[in-house]
Amino acid sequence: xxxxxxxxxxTSSWFAVNKPSGISVERQPGASDTLEDLAxxxxxxxxxxxxxHRLDRPTSxxxxxxxxxxxxxxxxxxxxxxxxxxxxxxxxxHKPDQDQGALRHWLxxxxxxxxxxxxxxxxxxxxxxxxxYHIVSxxxxxxxxxxxxxxxxxxxxRAQLSAIGCPVIGDTLYGGLSLPGYPGIALHALxxxxxxxxxxxxxxxxxxxxxSPAWPLVP
Numbered sequence: 001x002x003x004x005x006x007x008x009x010x011t012s013s014w015f016a017v018n019k020p021s022g023i024s025v026e027r028q029p030g031a032s033d034t035l036e037d038l039a040x041x042x043x044x045x046x047x048x049x050x051x052x053h054r055l056d057r058p059t060s061x062x063x064x065x066x067x068x069x070x071x072x073x074x075x076x077x078x079x080x081x082x083x084x085x086x087x088x089x090x091x092x093x094h095k096p097d098q099d100q101g102a103l104r105h106w107l108x109x110x111x112x113x114x115x116x117x118x119x120x121x122x123x124x125x126x127x128x129x130x131x132x133y134h135i136v137s138x139x140x141x142x143x144x145x146x147x148x149x150x151x152x153x154x155x156x157x158r159a160q161l162s163a164i165g166c167p168v169i170g171d172t173l174y175g176g177l178s179l180p181g182y183p184g185i186a187l188h189a190l191x192x193x194x195x196x197x198x199x200x201x202x203x204x205x206x207x208x209x210x211x212s213p214a215w216p217l218v219p
Contacts (some may be wrong), residue, residue, distance in 0.1 A: 001021075002041075003039055004042065007092075014065065014066050015065055017039075023035060025055060036049070042170070045136075049065055051063075052066050052076060052079075056158070058170070058184045059184070059187045059189065061088070064194075070197065075194060078194050083194065083195065086192060087146065087148055087149075088188060088190055090188075092142055092186075093176075094166045099134060100133065100135065101132070103129075104120050105152045105159070107119070107126060107156065108125060119130045129159075131148060142186070146190075155174075157187060162175055168185050171186075182214060184214055
């Protein structure tokens, strides 16, 4: 795979790609097919490439990378200050009680199991997790959710949907229906809305849904 094949947008200070399911964002020991490896190859081996944010390995969709340290600092500050709007699509076998609403949990990360546990009340070491959602459609293949992620916790969407009895399809780690032979889950980072670090102008980057067993017949 070449980064050019998944490139969504590029400026002099940043670029965005549509990460496929099943590949890691960061470089891993013994692996040469991570998103970071592709980006470094794209840049001709230069070290001036920085990861702005991350997606879980089985999740697909928009990932931003910076070509300048100033752009990295600027966009990451936007993330911290809640100025970046993050929109996801998810598919589940089960329907929530309401077609639209908000979810609020407190997540506890299990370092050993590499999972997150969603609690309905605050607890020491737990981080508040917020999202808004609405159900877009229902087909034989499952319920399609549009989700606005209001915080950015470890496995947040995966843990929160599982906590209300609606695990993401393919996400067997959280009780989801298995997709044999497919490396991903039905969770896709559809859009990022942020401000260009050079011009201050609003930017929207959108990643088309992948063609995969996780997204059959999705409009």
